[in-house]
Amino acid sequence: MSLKIVVLAKQVPDTRNVGKDAMKADGTINRAALPAIFNPEDLNALEQALRLKDEHPGSTVTILTMGPGRAADIIREGLFRGADNGYLLTDRAFAGADTLATSYALAMAIRKIGECDVIIGGRQAIDGDTAQVGPQVAEKLGLTQITYTEEILKVADGRITVKRHIDGGIETVEGPLPIVITVNGSAAPCRPRNARLIQKFKHAKTITEKQQGNLDYTDLYDQRDYLNLAEWSVSDVNGDLAQCGLSGSPTKVKAIQNIVFQAKESKNISGSDREVEDLIVELLANHTIG
Numbered sequence: 001m002s003l004k005i006v007v008l009a010k011q012v013p014d015t016r017n018v019g020k021d022a023m024k025a026d027g028t029i030n031r032a033a034l035p036a037i038f039n040p041e042d043l044n045a046l047e048q049a050l051r052l053k054d055e056h057p058g059s060t061v062t063i064l065t066m067g068p069g070r071a072a073d074i075i076r077e078g079l080f081r082g083a084d085n086g087y088l089l090t091d092r093a094f095a096g097a098d099t100l101a102t103s104y105a106l107a108m109a110i111r112k113i114g115e116c117d118v119i120i121g122g123r124q125a126i127d128g129d130t131a132q133v134g135p136q137v138a139e140k141l142g143l144t145q146i147t148y149t150e151e152i153l154k155v156a157d158g159r160i161t162v163k164r165h166i167d168g169g170i171e172t173v174e175g176p177l178p179i180v181i182t183v184n185g186s187a188a189p190c191r192p193r194n195a196r197l198i199q200k201f202k203h204a205k206t207i208t209e210k211q212q213g214n215l216d217y218t219d220l221y222d223q224r225d226y227l228n229l230a231e232w233s234v235s236d237v238n239g240d241l242a243q244c245g246l247s248g249s250p251t252k253v254k255a256i257q258n259i260v261f262q263a264k265e266s267k268n269i270s271g272s273d274r275e276v277e278d279l280i281v282e283l284l285a286n287h288t289i290g
Helices: 042-054 068-080 099-113 133-141 195-201 207-212 215-223 275-287
Strands: 003-010 011-013 037-039 058-064 085-089 118-122 144-156 159-166 169-176 179-183 230-231
Touching: 003 042, 003 099, 011 058, 011 068, 011 215, 037 068, 037 159, 037 169, 042 058, 042 118, 042 144, 042 179, 058 068, 058 099, 068 179, 068 195, 068 207, 068 230, 085 099, 099 133, 099 159, 118 133, 133 144, 179 230, 207 230
Parallel strands: 003 058, 003 118, 058 085, 085 230, 118 179, 144 179
Antiparallel strands: 011 037, 144 159, 159 169
């Protein structure tokens, strides 16, 4: 059976390069001040989607992402690795969204895309660590969900079987299609870019990118429709402005505190029996050990 697969992917700030300008005064992330990367666990999810495509001829993989214009890079990354197309949700009204508003926007976009068999994304994004968006999308669409997936074992007869890696061990779980699945970072890493696909999709752009860039390629986009990346606003997905962005986000950041880690008091001992005994007595007295 062929499958219609949607991969929920997010462009996130590279948390290895967080500086003093990482946050705005209102408590939201200053994404313009940080390098952007493909959310790591979403790459794990993309690999599972691509494996399904390989196993089921005729299947398609669609990347769905929400963010500013530069988030189109995420779609291109997906295309370079084997995805077929992608949609960018971008609108000022989407800005500042918490998980509730984000899942609403994604759910509305999935409804516009149409019926699909598998919606798959990473367990969580490294800029929020909430692990809430996938389950909330499932709830809004009224679909079954399987979280903490490590491997998709098979799809047959309208059902999917996956291996979950949870704190208590490993589970094998089966669910009906259509379904929402979230994938752990312990799943197989995503395959590298494909040189042939890079050449095919390197000029793929959204309409905004084309308006801001070199117009010499106008004929190219007319001749090769697969290079035209869809760009959707709130109105394009029939969204309710009251449920998008900051206005649709009940989560509010009240304060931000910068924590500076400093070395604690240290003590050097010679290693003599007496000093070792004294240290043990001290550690027992302050309940560090014992």
